[in-house]
Amino acid sequence: MTSEQGSTDWVGDACVALADALAAGFDLEADLRDLIGYTARLAGTADVGVFITDRGGPLRAVGGDTAARPLELLELDQRQGPCVDCATNGEPVVNRRLEDAADRWPDLAAAGLAAGFRLVSALPLRHGGVVFGAVNLFQRDAGDLPEREVRLAQSLADAAAVGIAHHRAHLASAERGDQLQQALDERVLVEQAKGMLAEQLGIGTAEAFDILRRRARASQQRVADLAARVVAREIAARDLTGV
Numbered sequence: 219m220t221s222e223q224g225s226t227d228w229v230g231d232a233c234v235a236l237a238d239a240l241a242a243g244f245d246l247e248a249d250l251r252d253l254i255g256y257t258a259r260l261a262g263t264a265d266v267g268v269f270i271t272d273r274g275g276p277l278r279a280v281g282g283d284t285a286a287r288p289l290e291l292l293e294l295d296q297r298q299g300p301c302v303d304c305a306t307n308g309e310p311v312v313n314r315r316l317e318d319a320a321d322r323w324p325d326l327a328a329a330g331l332a333a334g335f336r337l338v339s340a341l342p343l344r345h346g347g348v349v350f351g352a353v354n355l356f357q358r359d360a361g362d363l364p365e366r367e368v369r370l371a372q373s374l375a376d377a378a379a380v381g382i383a384h385h386r387a388h389l390a391s392a393e394r395g396d397q398l399q400q401a402l403d404e405r406v407l408v409e410q411a412k413g414m415l416a417e418q419l420g421i422g423t424a425e426a427f428d429i430l431r432r433r434a435r436a437s438q439q440r441v442a443d444l445a446a447r448v449v450a451r452e453i454a455a456r457d458l459t460g461v
Contacts, residue, residue, distance in 0.1 A: 226260065226370055229256075229260065229370050229373065229374065232252075232256045232374060232377070233373055233374060233376075233377035234377070235252065236249060236252060236253055236256070236374060236377040236378040236380075236381050237377040237378070237380040237381045237384075238381065246381075246382065246385055247280065249378060249381055249382075249385075250268050250270060250280045250378065251280070251281075253268060253353065253374060253375070253378045254266045254267065254268055254280070254281055254353075256374050257353055257355070257371050257374055257375075260367055260370055260371055260374070261355055261357075261363060261367060261371060264339075264355040264356060264357045264363075265284040265285055265286035265335075265355070265356045265357075266281065266284070266286075266353065266354065266355055266356075267279055267280065267281030267284065267286060267287065267290045267301075267353075267354045268280040268281055268343070268351060268352070268353055268354065269290070269293075269294070269301045269302070269305050269351045269352050269354065270343070270350060270351035270382075271305065271350060271351055277294060277302065277305055277351065278294070279291060279294060281354075285333060285334075285356075286333075286335065286354070286356040288329070288333070289326060289329055289330055289333065289335070289356060290354055292325060292326055292329055293326060293354075296325045296326070298322075298323045298324075298325060298326055299323050299326045299338075299340075299354075300314060300323070300338045300339065300340035300352075300354065301340040301352045301353075301354040303340065304340035304341065304342050304352035305340075305342070305343075305349060305351045305352040306349075307349075308342045308344050308349040309342070310339070310340065310341050310342060310368075310372065311338065311339055311340040312339050312341075312363065312368055313337055313339055313362040313363055314337065314338050314339065315336065315337055315360075316330045316331050316335060316336060316337070316338060317331060317336070319338070326338075330356065334358050335356045335357065335358055336357060336358060336359065336360045337355075337356075337357040337359070337360065337362070337363075338354070338355065338356055338357070339354075339355040339357075339363060339368070340352045340353065340354055340355070341353045341355075341368075341371055341372050341375045342375065342379075343375050343378055343379040343382065344375075344376070344379050345376065345379035345380050345382070345383045346383060348383065350379055350382045350383070352375075353371070353374075353375050355371075404442035404445075407442055407445040407446050407449055408427070408430070408441060408442060408445045410445070410448075410449045411426075411430055411444070411445035411446075411448035411449050412426045412427050412430065412445075413426075414448055414449065414455070415429060415430065415448065415455050415458065418454075418455035419455050419459065429458050429459060430444060430445060430448070430458065433458045
């Protein structure tokens with residue numbers, strides 16, 4: 219660590235902030251930008267970016283307008299590079315010299331050296347056996363990142379991964395709640411439609427539901443959608459009995 223970087227006492231507070239995905243106003247993109255800023259502060263000489271996968275979707279790059287940005291986009295385009303490898307297998311890549319990486323990442327190695335970079339590293343965003351992405355570090359300085367800084371940078375990545383995991387669990391829970399509410403609302407509509415048909419046709423609710431179901435099947439509609447039309451009086455009971 220250089221003298222300009224000073225103490226790393228702030229890293230613990232940074233980890234807490236990155237992991238607190240349930241805080242009011244949590245924003246995943248902002249959290250990842252904070253991760254980039256913290257990692258750059260820690261590494262000092264590195265241009266930092268993040269690759270993230272959106273709930274099983276393809277990798278995408280998150281980061282600022284640094285000199286390494288074209289290299290990150292090249293990684294995504296060519297599907298080769300330390301961050302792609304790390305985000306795929308969850309294994310860190312530490313202090314890999316680009317001049318020795320032509321066999322592994324030929325396009326990235328050539329472009330990185332041409333841009334003045336010498337070393338690359340990538341650290342996984344991983345929690346509970348799930349890899350959410352990786353942190354990319356490109357260095358112009360030929361000196362290796364010290365082991366202590368690598369460990370601290372991985373701690374920041376681990377904390378961010380906890381935040382991502384909690385955030386996605388919260389989203390999934392909210393989606394399940396929405397789906398449950400929709401199912402309940404649809405059940406109410408069906409019950410209302412059954413009652414209306416039973417009253418208008420002078421039949422039991424079981425027979426009314428059978429009519430509703432057969433008409434929905436014949437017209438290739440969902441029962442709940444047809445029920446909503448009955449309740450809204452867009453379709454009359456007599457129009458359903460000819461099925």
